[in-house]
Amino acid sequence: MKILQCFVSKCRITAVLLVFMTALFVPKAGAAEPLPVVVTLPVLKDFVAVVGDAHIRVSTLISGSESEHTYTPKPSDLVRIQKAKVLFQIGLDLELWVQPLIENADRPNLPIITTSKGVSLIEGGLVDGHGHGAANPHIWLDPQNVQIMIAEIKKALIAVDPEHRADYEKNASAYLQKLEKLEAELKRKVAPLKDKRIITHHPAWPYFAKRFGFEIRSNILTQIGSAPSAKKLGILIRQIKKEKIRVIVSEPQLNQKIPLILAEETGAKVVPLSPLTGALPGTDHYLDLMRYNVEALVNVLEKVQ
Numbered sequence: 379m380k381i382l383q384c385f386v387s388k389c390r391i392t393a394v395l396l397v398f399m400t401a402l403f404v405p406k407a408g409a410a411e412p413l414p415v416v417v418t419l420p421v422l423k424d425f426v427a428v429v430g431d432a433h434i435r436v437s438t439l440i441s442g443s444e445s446e447h448t449y450t451p452k453p454s455d456l457v458r459i460q461k462a463k464v465l466f467q468i469g470l471d472l473e474l475w476v477q478p479l480i481e482n483a484d485r486p487n488l489p490i491i492t493t494s495k496g497v498s499l500i501e502g503g504l505v506d507g508h509g510h511g512a513a514n515p516h517i518w519l520d521p522q523n524v525q526i527m528i529a530e531i532k533k534a535l536i537a538v539d540p541e542h543r544a545d546y547e548k549n550a551s552a553y554l555q556k557l558e559k560l561e562a563e564l565k566r567k568v569a570p571l572k573d574k575r576i577i578t579h580h581p582a583w584p585y586f587a588k589r590f591g592f593e594i595r596s597n598i599l600t601q602i603g604s605a606p607s608a609k610k611l612g613i614l615i616r617q618i619k620k621e622k623i624r625v626i627v628s629e630p631q632l633n634q635k636i637p638l639i640l641a642e643e644t645g646a647k648v649v650p651l652s653p654l655t656g657a658l659p660g661t662d663h664y665l666d667l668m669r670y671n672v673e674a675l676v677n678v679l680e681k682v683q
């Protein structure tokens with residue numbers, strides 16, 4: 379009998395312990411778990427992570443090594459979209475592949491936040507294919523546009539997760555200050571240059587050029603995925619020689635052959651810049667990417683002044 383009593387009381391202790399441990403390790407309702415967020419581009423991942431910090435867990439559909447115009451779906455993308463509380467995109471017809479993905483994931487009510495809302499747009503995207511809308515979608519390459527995008531991201535995170543409003547506001551305003559400081563710093567680097575003319579790989583750079591004072595004389599590609607014709611190449615070569623343009627921008631996401639041919643034919647220098655974070659070393663974050671792009675371009679332009 380004594381043995382039995384002892385056994386029962388042991389059980390009781392074990393049970394109490396179990397309840398106690400469960401209370402310790404299972405999160406309380408409504409607390410803790412970071413908000414699952416999906417974005418279309420790596421640069422949006424950086425922005426959402428900056429504003430959301432520890433309260434969110436963000437993943438991007440496109441990686442930095444792919445072009446923002448071409449998306450290769452992975453089976454894991456559907457799972458991520460199924461779990462997401464909110465999705466952020468650029469809009470302006472850049473991510474035409476998002477809607478079918480959301481239909482396949484059966485998430486008709488997933489909130490989709492278009493971060494280009496309120497940005498002053500520049501006309502002229504790609505002639506054909508994706509991103510063929512009237513407005514150029516590469517808005518994030520102007521840090522002043524990013525200020526508007528950050529405000530939109532902050533608003534959306536507060537709407538989904540009002541509990542952490544104060545943190546989202548604090549993070550967003552700290553980042554706005556960094557953006558302003560960087561813009562001023564980079565403008566000072568560009569200012570001494572006299573010749574700021576460039577040829578770019580595809581029409582990703584009009585917002586960037588406008589903000590920092592570079593002059594895009596032509597684009598190698600007007601369509602992603604197809605090489606320019608021999609005729610178009612001939613026109614480009616004649617233009618570069620005639621106007622004495624000394625710098626060609628190439629992009630790591632696109633085929634390097636054509637910029638190299640143009641450089642060989644004209645003596646112009648090629649400088650790789652990236653519209654997306656994570657494709658070139660040391661550019662995992664937007665602020666570093668912008669510094670890299672401006673400094674690399676200034677460095678090569680300085681040599682040919």
Ligand SMILES: [Zn+2]
Nearest residue numbers: 446447581582
């Ligand atoms: Zn593009």
